Amino acid sequence: MSATCEIDFENNPRKIVYAGKLLRGTVRLNLTKNTIVRSVYIRIKGKAFAAWDSDDVEVKEEYFNEKMYFIGSRGSAGKIRLKAGKYKFTFEFILPSNVPSSIEGKIGQIKYTVRVVLDMPLWMNKVFKEPFILMKALNLNDLPSLRQPLIGEKTKDVDCFGLFSPKTITITARAPVGGFLPRQTVNLEIHVHSQSSVAVSKFSAELIQLISYSVEYKSCGFKTKYNEEEEKTLFLMTIDGCSGNEEKIVHLDVAIPPTPPTEILMSKAIKVTYLIRITALTLGLYKNLTLDLPITIGSYPFQY
The missing domain is CATH 2.60.40.640 (Immunoglobulin-like)
Known part of the structure; x- marks a missing residue:
């Protein structure tokens, strides 16, 4: 399957958003040939991960993991035929206020991403990922x-x-x-x-x-x-x-x-x-x- 996808944040080319605020954007999906899917959805996720290889120790935290379906629905088992062409979807999520800011270190990171997923019935899912920076306000x-x-x-x-x-x-x-x-x-x-x-x-x-x-x-x-x-x-x-x-x-x-x-x-x-x-x-x-x-x-x- 050949497909491309652009994920844009509304009026936010730097992709910096604040905890507790609305994240809104547009997905532009381009299919170069007819494609069978179970669903097409967007997932927004925030998590922390750190690992110490020498000691076989790691730590994980998940702050949120939300989905929004563009085509199909959760648990859909049917097959949906998408014609080749361009598709445009909009999305919006209200971000939680009680989450930490993005950070990138050598040992670990706190990371936030938006992913567009084409749920394929017979093949591995096609995933398009766009990271963004979340800032926790401190007055x-x-x-x-x-x-x-x-x-x-x-x-x-x-x-x-x-x-x-x-x-x-x-x-x-x-x-x-x-x-x-x-x-x-x-x-x-x-x-x-x-x-x-x-x-x-x-x-x-x-x-x-x-x-x-x-x-x-x-x-x-x-x-x-x-x-x-x-x-x-x-x-x-x-x-x-x-x-x-x-x-x-x-x-x-x-x-x-x-x-x-x-x-x-x-x-x-x-x-x-x-x-x-x-x-x-x-x-x-x-x-x-x-x-x-x-x-x-x-x-x-x-x-x-």
Whole structure:
């Protein structure tokens, strides 16, 4: 059988939709020859999947799985002859509001798809698939604590391998609030106080997306919990450092790219959080000083 199919979302070429909203579109099916089917339907599906090959562990979650029939019906056993030609169908689904955003990681993913299926009586079904991005809305106004300034501090001892009394480098970082939107900039103020002769060659700020995976399973009759965490750097900026025994204030601006909002509630298996990692790169054999500031990325801005 030779057939082609186009699945278009109404006024939505980027195929980005929000949880709880209406998804509407058009299916254009082109059959180049007469075709026998039991039915033709569209299926919309949302699921999470993660797997660890080395440990033979996997986790699955299904959020919804809905069908809409264009030709025929559920459980239809009869044969329907479709003439060669072009067919046009429309569809609409109201998406659930209590589902997580799409995410793509190395270990797992949360994925949403629309599939058009030709249910064939004698052959394998012909399936046409179109993925779309679902975004779960997060209103920053629902989390009033995020309006407060975000402050973090970290101190590192530099003791010259124990030959002298310990000296320290302290960095204190401050952001105006704890919640932001994609395409906003986080203006960081970093106060550096070095009581050591060890210089800092550079300061860097990374925006990191943390994807956390969790699954509980039984092994030899016992419950075992498996956790894994994946880091993805979304933005990186570096500036000059400071000399030893110096106190100064530096500024770093972290740009937030388009990215899904923070998500820790809707999926038991996969959670998405964000942090800004500030690093003071020290010279010589000393370990770098790092400070992590957790931030929340939302969908709706603060109202003042």
